[in-house]
Amino acid sequence: MLTPDPAWYRAGAPHVWLPYTQMKTAMPALAVARTEGSRLVLADGRELIDGIASWWTSCHGYNHPKIRAAVQRQLETMPHVMFGDLANEPAYTLAHRLSALAPPGLDRVFFADSGSVAVEIAMKMAVQYRLNRGECGRNRLVAFRGAYHGDTAGAMAVCDPDEGMHRAFAGYLPRHLIAGLPRDDDSAAAFDRLLDRHAGELTAIIVEPLVQGAGGMLFHDPAVLRHLRRAADRYELLLIFDEIFTGFGRTGTMFAGEAAGVTPDIITLSKALTGGTMPLAATIASGKVFDAFWSDDPMHALMHGPTYMGNALACAAANASLDLFAAEDRLAQVAAISEALSTGLAPCRHLPGVRDVRVKGAIGVVELDDLGDVNELKRRFIAAGVWIRPFGNIVYLTPALTIGSDELARLTGAIRAVLAERR
Numbered sequence: 465m466l467t468p469d470p471a472w473y474r475a476g477a478p479h480v481w482l483p484y485t486q487m488k489t490a491m492p493a494l495a496v497a498r499t500e501g502s503r504l505v506l507a508d509g510r511e512l513i514d515g516i517a518s519w520w521t522s523c524h525g526y527n528h529p530k531i532r533a534a535v536q537r538q539l540e541t542m543p544h545v546m547f548g549d550l551a552n553e554p555a556y557t558l559a560h561r562l563s564a565l566a567p568p569g570l571d572r573v574f575f576a577d578s579g580s581v582a583v584e585i586a587m588k589m590a591v592q593y594r595l596n597r598g599e600c601g602r603n604r605l606v607a608f609r610g611a612y613h614g615d616t617a618g619a620m621a622v623c624d625p626d627e628g629m630h631r632a633f634a635g636y637l638p639r640h641l642i643a644g645l646p647r648d649d650d651s652a653a654a655f656d657r658l659l660d661r662h663a664g665e666l667t668a669i670i671v672e673p674l675v676q677g678a679g680g681m682l683f684h685d686p687a688v689l690r691h692l693r694r695a696a697d698r699y700e701l702l703l704i705f706d707e708i709f710t711g712f713g714r715t716g717t718m719f720a721g722e723a724a725g726v727t728p729d730i731i732t733l734s735k736a737l738t739g740g741t742m743p744l745a746a747t748i749a750s751g752k753v754f755d756a757f758w759s760d761d762p763m764h765a766l767m768h769g770p771t772y773m774g775n776a777l778a779c780a781a782a783n784a785s786l787d788l789f790a791a792e793d794r795l796a797q798v799a800a801i802s803e804a805l806s807t808g809l810a811p812c813r814h815l816p817g818v819r820d821v822r823v824k825g826a827i828g829v830v831e832l833d834d835l836g837d838v839n840e841l842k843r844r845f846i847a848a849g850v851w852i853r854p855f856g857n858i859v860y861l862t863p864a865l866t867i868g869s870d871e872l873a874r875l876t877g878a879i880r881a882v883l884a885e886r887r
């Protein structure tokens with residue numbers, strides 16, 4: 465009954481190398497013909513409800529007409545000009561708007577083209593901040609177990625060194641300080657002792673606020689972020705919030721740091737920045753950070769500059785996405801999704817092999833003892849008409865913030881049914 469894979473798929477498949485994928489044992493990728501709202505339409509005609517929103521980028525749903533129109537308009541006038549000494553309207557408008565939206569005092573925007581690179585830039589800012597101020601030897605960061613900050617070398621070095629996907633690379637990477645999150649009195653005291661011993665060699669703390677995403681959708685309380693801010697102040701460290709996952713409403717506030725009332729010195733944004741249409745990232749720094757680069761010495765300039773920096777098409781998409789956040793109450797939608805996820809996933813608690821069910825904002829997680837055959841799980845979800853992609857030991861949902869309540873019910877229902885069938 466199913467139509468065969470399209471010619472482009474058969475021609476390309478032997479030449480494509482897939483992300484994080486053992487190519488020998490992988491389930492073949494699904495050929496997608498088009499997208500609409502929270503739906504993926506496959507080349508063979510099947511339609512899947514998307515529970516992941518393409519790594520939570522398409523926060524307004526796919527093919528939003530307002531974003532499409534903005535990109536089309538921009539394409540007519542100017543797709544791209546270099547960012548060195550040439551200014552384009554979408555990028556300057558976006559810088560202005562992001563600094564208004566970002567935590568207070570963070571008002572200097574450096575654009576890049578992926579989340580990992582935004583993290584590299586944040587780390588480089590933190591290191592060069594010390595160099596420019598003549599503070600010798602302060603070039604290490606504090607990061608956390610369970611952390612994920614990206615796939616480029618600098619970012620890999622602040623991922624979880626034991627459990628993370630980059631653990632095999634330890635010998636290749638610079639050594640930063642990896643701590644446990646200060647979640648309670650004991651871990652907070654241990655964290656403070658660690659900083660006390662190493663403060664002289666440290667420049668910054670980097671953390672994913674409230675949710676460690678790729679590390680397994682692990683949540684922590686806002687109090688953790690307040691402890692980090694106090695510690696950073698005590699030891700004169702910069703505090704970096706990697707909001708690439710959490711930014712743009714995912715956890716219930718526009719940025720996760722807001723829930724703690726904590727202002728970091730640098731934030732990184734990407735994923736949902738363009739509403740899932742174009743690659744774009746931003747590293748936003750406070751005046752205090754920027755001031756360390758303000759000098760008559762050309763070597764005090766921030767030594768970074770991606771070729772496609774400030775890409776006009778991507779920035780036009782991001783501006784259209786911010787228009788949608790301003791015009792439509794996405795945070796109210798997040799609150800409703802949160803309720804529906806809690807109700808819809810709660811029954812999973814009683815299923816065998818389920819270790820935890822947790823929900824924060826528009827993130828729903830069922831943690832298992834063990835996923836078992838992950839390809840089989842994926843196939844069952846596809847057979848149930850949903851796109852859900854378990855990893856590690858979790859099954860999770862990060863749908864578009866605009867998903868319909870009926871579609872969301874189909875997603876949670878599929879998780880309940882598929883996990884209940886598991887032997």
Ligand SMILES: *Cc1c(COP(=O)(O)O)cnc(C)c1O
Nearest residue numbers: 578579580612613614677708709
């Ligand atoms: C996805 C992600 C990154 C990396 O972003 P890429 O665009 O994939 O390079 C970094 N940090 C966090 C928290 C992320 O979720």
